Amino acid sequence: MADGGARHLAHHFEDLEQQHQAASLGMWVFLVTEVMFFGGALLTYVVYRARYADAFAHASHHLDVTLGTFNTVVLITSSLTMALSVWSAAADRRRTLVGMLSATMLLGSVFLVVKGYEYAHKFHEHLVPGPFFRYPGPDAPEAELFFSVYFILTGIHALHMVIGIGCLAYLLLRARRGAFTAAWSTPVEMVGLYWHFVDIVWIFLFPLLYLIGRHA
Numbered sequence: 001m002a003d004g005g006a007r008h009l010a011h012h013f014e015d016l017e018q019q020h021q022a023a024s025l026g027m028w029v030f031l032v033t034e035v036m037f038f039g040g041a042l043l044t045y046v047v048y049r050a051r052y053a054d055a056f057a058h059a060s061h062h063l064d065v066t067l068g069t070f071n072t073v074v075l076i077t078s079s080l081t082m083a084l085s086v087w088s089a090a091a092d093r094r095r096t097l098v099g100m101l102s103a104t105m106l107l108g109s110v111f112l113v114v115k116g117y118e119y120a121h122k123f124h125e126h127l128v129p130g131p132f133f134r135y136p137g138p139d140a141p142e143a144e145l146f147f148s149v150y151f152i153l154t155g156i157h158a159l160h161m162v163i164g165i166g167c168l169a170y171l172l173l174r175a176r177r178g179a180f181t182a183a184w185s186t187p188v189e190m191v192g193l194y195w196h197f198v199d200i201v202w203i204f205l206f207p208l209l210y211l212i213g214r215h216a
Contacts, residue, residue: 055142057213089185
C-alpha cells in the first residue's frame with residue numbers, strides 16, 4: 001500500500017481497494033434512491049403536462065429560455081471541471097485539483113445566482129403560487145399548478161446544488177492540505193458522481209420545463 005494511503009484505511013476493510021468498492025457501492029445505492037425520488041417528481045409533472053397540455057405550454061412561455069440555456073451550458077461545463085478534478089486527484093496533480101474544484105464551485109454558484117434571478121423575476125410578475133398569484137392569460141388555475149411544480153422541481157434541484165457546493169468546499173479545503181493522492185482520492189470521486197447526477201437531472205428539467213410547447 002502506497003504511503004499516504006494507509007492512514008485513510010478504516011479498520012473494518014482489508015485494503016484501500018475494498019474500501020473504495022464499498023464507498024462506490026454506497027454512493028450508487030444512494031443515487032438510485034435519488035433517481036426514484038426525482039423520477040417520481042418528474043412523472044408527476046409529465047402526467048399533469050399531458051392532462052393540461054395547452055395551459056402548461058402557455059405558462060411555460062413565461063420562463064426565460066435564454067437564462068435556462070445559459071444555466072444548462074454552465075452545468076455542462078461544471079461536469080467537465082468536476083471530471084478534471086477526479087482525474088487530477090487520481091494523477092496526484094494537487095494544483096490542478098485545487099483549480100478544478102474551485103472552478104466547479106464557481107460554476108455551481110453562477111447557476112444558483114441565475115436561478116435566484118429567475119425566481120426574483122417570477123415574484124415581480126406575481127407568478128409565485130399563493131394568495132398573490134396573478135396570471136395574465138387564460139387557465140389561471142392550471143398555470144398556477146404549472147408554476148407550483150416548476151418551483152418544487154427547480155427548488156429541490158437547487159437544494160441539491162447547494163449541498164454539492166458544500167461538499168466541494170470541503171474537498172477544496174482538504175485538497176489544499178494535500179489530503180488526496182494517487183493512492184487515495186475516493187471522496188473526490190464520490191462527490192464527482194453526485195455532481196454529475198445533479199447535472200443530469202437538470203438536463204431533464206430544462207427541456208421539460210422550458211422547451212416543450214414553445215412552438216404553441
